[in-house]
Amino acid sequence: MSAHIFVVEDEKPILSLLTYNLQKEGYKVSSSSNGEEALSSIKEKKPDLVLLDWMLPDLSGIKICQYLKQDEKVKNIPIIMLTAKGEEEDKVKGLNTGAEDYMTKPFSFPELLARIKSLLKRVKPNIVSEEATYLDLKIDRESMKVFRKEKEITLGPKEYKLLDFLIKQPKRVYSREQLLEHVWGDDINVESRTVDVHITRLRQSINIEGAKPLIRTVRSAGYSLEN
Amino acid sequence: MSAHIFVVEDEKPILSLLTYNLQKEGYKVSSSSNGEEALSSIKEKKPDLVLLDWMLPDLSGIKICQYLKQDEKVKNIPIIMLTAKGEEEDKVKGLNTGAEDYMTKPFSFPELLARIKSLLKRVKPNIVSEEATYLDLKIDRESMKVFRKEKEITLGPKEYKLLDFLIKQPKRVYSREQLLEHVWGDDINVESRTVDVHITRLRQSINIEGAKPLIRTVRSAGYSLEN
């Protein structure tokens, strides 16, 4: 399984060179040349590593870095900053915002590659966390148990999977089709209404006396874990 | 059972901060600010994990790492190296000597903690102690005897292995495939339902009048040692 690298870079020539070389090395590459877009894309796709240009038209790389490092969900994704010469003084500042590494343009690709490999080696095993929480809801993937306000809750296998998936990105709305794809898998012979039923069952299970409901219905769009 | 972490660090402020925070998390902490002493101490105490500063007055961290990784007795203990900024170029070299992870100072404690947990989880099962207990169940690997409430229990070889494996991480749910892989070994010609039968037999053996059942079935997932 090859790693997924996200490149944020607005200089087209550099971007294509990077993409080409990285893909040749077997990495999956996504990219964006726009800061805001990159930010949401990274949160959604959760790549294994981010290459981040220092200067972007709308949002500086250092800001992106800051935002990413403040977000529990993505803070463990390593970031390599790409800085131009003139900005050398800011390196320290860059590292302090949490970037794992940096390189000065123009850079040697072999060197970049070495750094990427080294970073991936140490961070890869961390990617899946054994525990996830959302408000008073907790899921322990090791024992496959679910708790609400410290009290254990019993879920059927499908409900467990559903919650396991939803909790990865709370508040994000998934369509029934997305849920079928991710929770049910390739089994395409399932009506999309079926999702409703399982959502209902999950709701009933995780519902507790005097606690807020945790699953939101977004009419004509889907569902999300959110109160 | 909390893990034992050994910190090798000669900067007093960092050392006390680490010690304080780790203990607050429930870890048992030992430390040394001297390379030679650390080396022998680690070999003697066999901690579950080592935090190792790169620079020490008498013996460099990288040397310590090398020595530890060459010693059969302790080579399985994971090491996290703590490197200062200026030494970044040596990172690769550091990893090559066998350190499992490294962090650059100054580091965020939450991140360090996450890495520690992740490493412990990965490595823990490899560290077999002579004796393991879970509630009133005890297994003595030296004599290969099993006790429940002080009373000896006779297990067949496969049941013993199964329990021996399960007790390494109580509460963790293992799939039938995982159990086959770890308990049966490479013998791929075994049906996964066979696991069920052995689980049943193990249950019957370790079951005692008026004691809780100790093996949990997680439907469509597998089994765990837990009451």
Place this chain on the structure above:
DNA sequence: GAGTAATGTTACAGATTTGTTAAATATTTA
């Protein structure tokens, strides 16, 4: 080599989970 113990397989009963349907509610639109 006979007898004993351990292991793997199968079959089947019982339990749980799942998908579908349809009727009841809820929400939006015209």
Place this chain on the structure above:
DNA sequence: TAAATATTTAACAAATCTGTAACATTACTC
């Protein structure tokens, strides 16, 4: 407000999963 649209939920049949007894096979012991 009525009609149109979307969601919730109960009920039920079908599918799936598990526990265990029984038996066949293999490995071990004396």
